[in-house]
Every structure is written in structure tokens, then in C-alpha cells.
Amino acid sequence: MMSIEEIKLPDVGGDAVEVIEICVNVGDFIEEEEAIIVVETEKASMDIPASFSGTIESLNVKAGDKITEGTVVCTMKKAGAEEAPAVETKEEVKEVEAPVEKQEVKEETVEVEKTASQELVTQIEDVFVPDLGQDGEVDVIEIIVSVGDEVNEEDGLITLETEKATMDVPAPFNGKVKELLVNAGDKVKSGALIAKIEKQVAVETKVAPTIKAQTPAPSLKVEEQVEEKVESKVVEVSNEEFSASSKVYASPSVRRIAREFGVDLAKVKGSGRKNRILKEDVRLFIKEQLSKPAAAQASNGTSLGFNLPELKPIDFSKFGEIETVELSRIQKISGPSLHRNWVGIPHVTQFDEADITELEEFRKTQNTVFAKKNSDVKISPLVFALKAVAKALQIHPNFNSSLSADGQSIIYKKYINIAVAVDTPNGLVVPVIKNVDKKGFEELSTELKEISLKARDGKLKLEDMQGACFTISSLGGIGGTKFTPIINAPEVAILGLSKSEIKPKWDGEKFEPRLMLPLSLSYDHRVIDGAEAARFTTTLATLLSDIRLLLL
Incomplete structure (x- = not known):
């Protein structure tokens, strides 16, 4: 059976209130709790929601009307409502009222059998x-x-x-x-x-329980339903109170749409009375933003940029033969991220060198031992760098931190996960090795080999890429003396390793040939100052020069 019911204005805590927006039209089907109208009290605006799902049969108010508690806002056709004799309904309500108010059932009068x-x-x-x-x-x-x-x-x-x-x-x-x-x-x-x-x-x-008591079984079911509805109402009220605290003139339903699409209502121009923001205004704003080019979005503050003059396209074919190759997917995605990190973080790079002569001799000796055991383990210089960085992060905890989103505090991490940049045919990827401080050289060598193969084969999972505290980028196998690596936000530093080479080093009496490893440490100057960065690279160089210190 279908029944038509009236929706009335509830008690909104005041006298007459103004209808500022009609959210539905006659014939619309709406769900329970969906807004019908928006009214404005002395303190805030609020939605008047539907108390059940149904179709709007008539609208009894219009925008600008002044209405009071009990005013019929609209009529709705409710589906699925079965007519029943009025006497029986009243009796059932009476039977329900007692358990809802008292919220107790006497054990001696109720026996429930369940299977x-x-x-x-x-x-x-x-x-x-x-x-x-x-x-x-x-x-x-x-x-x-x-x-x-x-x-x-x-x-x-x-x-x-x-x-x-x-x-x-x-x-x-x-x-x-x-x-x-x-x-x-x-x-x-x-x-x-x-x-x-x-x-x-x-x-x-x-199986339906057998209840031997004066109170009929349906009362227990209805009691649960009443409690559920009361809880949901409390949530709704708290949300409305939160929305009302904002300075922007918009109804809760408009704010809800804005939250879903990530729209800052302070940037939306309202077309309603008293510059009130309507749903149509939010939709128009979203459409306008989507139609804007990336450069325009950068200039109005929606992304990082310097509002520089646009670079005009150049026809390079005028000067000779050309070939256009599309960027790989990784390059397309990582490019904006690198740009954001470069322009958004005040980079400073500290350069130093580490004497790894003894380290390299020890590494070669250990690899010979592993080879005699027919082991697949082969320790690379990067493994020693991982252990040395882990130790340095413990000594200098500012490097194992992140700046909070509001820029007002520093978050210190009690774990040490280090990312390693890996060059692949499709571009640079940065997998993460977890708990470096708790792993030995052999375990780290195996894990580094496995994760590098996964990176080159494009088989890294999301968890392989998350949770880094610090990053190492090594170009030692290629060449170069030093470079300026870009910090991978939200980390605050990154270490670049270049190709080691034999250099003369004065020992106080004579020059000796020593194998020197160039270190390039880029750091976020908002968190770390120059003196601290110099101390970090000095610590790192000392640890790499004498790996016995890693045991202390």
C-alpha cells in the first residue's frame, strides 16, 4: 500500500525561521535523511531532512517564506507502508514504550529459547x-x-x-x-x-525465539530499532553543528558536496541571497577548475608554481630533423612529484668524502669467502652505506624526521627504513628496505638484490615503496664526482654516492694513495641547519672509514 504523509518543520530552537533554499522538486524520489529544504535561524543554516524514503507529492513552502515549528513543508508518498487498524497500532506502541523507557527486562518473567x-x-x-x-x-x-x-x-x-x-x-x-x-x-x-x-x-x-512473558516479542525488536535511529540522529546533529561553525554562507548539504569533491568554499562565489553558496555554484566551480590548464591552476595557488611567463612552443623541425618520443608512465608521474619537491623544499647540499680503503679490502675478502661456500651472497658497497646511514640516523635523529603538514612541529620516527633509488628501463623507482638497523650485512645483501630485481621487472608492490625515513641514490657504478640529489618529501634528507677513486691523502708525514668515496647530502633547511648537516656527513665518513664502529 502507498501512503501520503506530511513532513513538518521540527523544533529548530527559535521562533520563525526563513526558508533559504528548496533542495527538491515535486516528483523527485529522495532517500531518508536527504535534505528537502534549508532554513536559516539566528545562529546558523540547517537542512530539514526527509524522515523516510519516498516521492515528493507537493511542496508547501518556497524560498523566502517565514515558517514556524509544525508548519507543513511538503507531502511525500511513502512506499511499503501497510495499513493496519488504529487500535492494534496503538496497543503495540504502548507495549514498546515500557521497554524503551525502562530499558530492562526482568529475568524471572522472561524465558527465551533459541536454536x-x-x-x-x-x-x-x-x-x-x-x-x-x-x-x-x-x-x-x-x-x-x-x-x-x-x-x-x-x-x-x-x-x-x-x-x-x-x-x-x-x-x-x-x-x-x-x-x-x-x-x-x-x-x-x-x-x-x-x-x-x-x-x-x-x-x-x-529460529524465532519463544518468549514467555507479559511483554510480546515484537517489542524487543522495535526497541532495538528505536535505539539505532536515536544514535544516527545524534551523529547528524553533531555534523550540522560543525558545519554551522564555519564563516562561509552555505547549507550543510552544500558543504557535504564540497567535502566530497575537495572544494574550498572560500573560493566559490555564491549566487544565492546574501551571496549564499548553492549546489549549482559548487558544480560550476568544479567545471571551471577542470577546464583550466595546469599553468592557470598553478598561478591561482592550487599547485606549486612561480607564475612565470608561459614558454611559447618552438617548432624545432625548422632547424633540422627531429624525433618525438613519449615519456614513460613513470616519468609522467614522477616528473610533477620531483618538481613539487624541488620548488617546495629549501634544498642545501653538503659535500664530503669518506676513506673506504679498508672497507673495500674487507668487502672483497668476504665476497671471496662467500664464493668458496658457493653462496649467492655478494656484498656491494651500498650495503655498508645502508648500515652506516642507519647508525648515523640514530646519532642524529633530526635526519630521521618529517615536518608536520602545518609546518609547526617535527615528527620523529623510532624506526629506520631506508629507500634506495634504482635505475630501470622505464625510469627511476625507489623501493624501501625496512628495519635496516636490525639486519646484518648478509641479509641486507640478499634483500637489496631481490628488491632491485623486482624494481627492474616492474613487480614492486605498494608496500615495497612506502615508509621510508631516508633515501640513498648511488651513481658509483656509473661515474661522476658529486651531484645534488632531490629530497623525496616528506623525508628531510637524501644521500648521493658518486664513483670512488684513488686520491693522495696526507697522513702527517707523507702522501698515501687512499680510496675516497664522494658524499653528497641534500637536506631540508627548514628542519636541519648547515652545522648539523656537516656533523652528519662527518659521522658518516668516520663510520665508513672504520666499519668496526658500526658494532658500538
């Missing part, structure tokens, strides 16, 4: 993109499954390419793929819905 069993039921659950550890969208580069496929937990569903690497989004449970909501080439972000998977769940089925 339970389990059965498998089928349900469809949504699968979302996990936290990618970055803002913005990433590319879907491969769809691994098809609709109808049976998948096991941890089986890959799709492949994404983040700013650092490619990664599979796995199935969170066993089941059957019912729907795929993305295609190869789409852009998605953290929390995006990508698929629906059907799974079977074991649930308890309860």
Missing part, C-alpha cells in the same frame, strides 16, 4: 583501490580478470602505475567477479570503486 545453525549465503561486496600513499590519480594499465572469473584472495584484479612503480590491486577475499567498473587507460585514485565480487559467507540462522 541456531549455520548456512552459506551469497553476497556481493565492493572492491576499492587501497591507499596509494600519494594524492591525485594514477593510470589503470591492465585489467587482469574478466567478469565471471573465480579469484582467490590476493589474486591481482587490475594493475596500476603510481608515481614510483606499477602495482597490482589484489582481491581481498575468494569469490567470483560479478562486475568490473574500470577499463585499461582509466585514471583512478585511492578509494575508487573498481569491482564487485560475489562471495559466500557462513551466517547463523536463528
